[in-house]
Amino acid sequence: MRLHLIGIGKAKAGAEREMTLRYLERASQAGRALGFSSVDLKEIEESRARRGEDRKSQEAKAIRDHLPSGGVLVAFDEHGRTMDSEAFAACLGAARDSGKSVMTLVIGGADGLAPDLTASAAHIIAFGKMTWPHQLVRIMAAEQIYRAMTILAHHPYHRA
Template sequence: MRLALVCVGKLKAGPERLLFDRYLKRLKEGARSAGLAGVDVREIGESRARRPDERRAEEGAAILAAAPKGGALVLLDERGAPATSEEWAADIGRARDGSRPVYAVAIGGPDGLDSSLGAAAHRIVSFGAMTWPHQLVRVMAGEQLYRAMTILAGHPYHRR
């Protein structure tokens, strides 16, 4: 199974990019030890539609098109259910062990995710009730995916 991070918007140069790249490198280097075939990052351009609901709809369609078919689609949304690192790692492990081809994590644009994505989602996860900037959500997702991979591999990074 592959991990995929599907993001609306581009991560520009800066400290967030450096931190995200650090976790992505670690994740790619350790993926095989957790039984993962690899990691992909797919960036989708932000919609230029005038209205927020139109932007969300266009970006939602682009997320669905970018998320590989037959996989588990996980949406990161402030209205989702909170999950511990261990719970998220276990969910990834179940998808891996269930022969899913991909576990795709989607991060929406500035206007959030289109409600139509909920029907296609395996689950909706929240990093808390607060709204986070896209750049920080991408860093947090990268770190949590890396942490999940280390939990699955029995690596000591996650100490509890």
């Protein structure tokens, strides 16, 4: 199974980008032995529309243009449900075991995700009740993907 992380906006060079890429590289390496053939990041340009609803709509269209058919869609959204790391790992493992070829995890821009996009997601996940900048959510999602791989591999990285 392939994992795609799609984020709105391009992370600038520096610590944010380096951390995201470091966790995704670790996840990709750990995941190969677990049946996850790749973990990729796709950055989509932010919409320049004036209104927030228009930006979300345009960004949702751009995300849909990059969604592979027949895959599982997971949305990271502040209105989603919270999930612990073990449950997230189980979610990835169940999708892999179901025979799906790809899971796409999406992070919206500063305005969030369009409701019609989140409505089509198999899971809508929030990183708690606080609002987080979308660039930090990208790092947290990348780390949780890596953590999920270590949980599935029974590696001691996750010490819960």
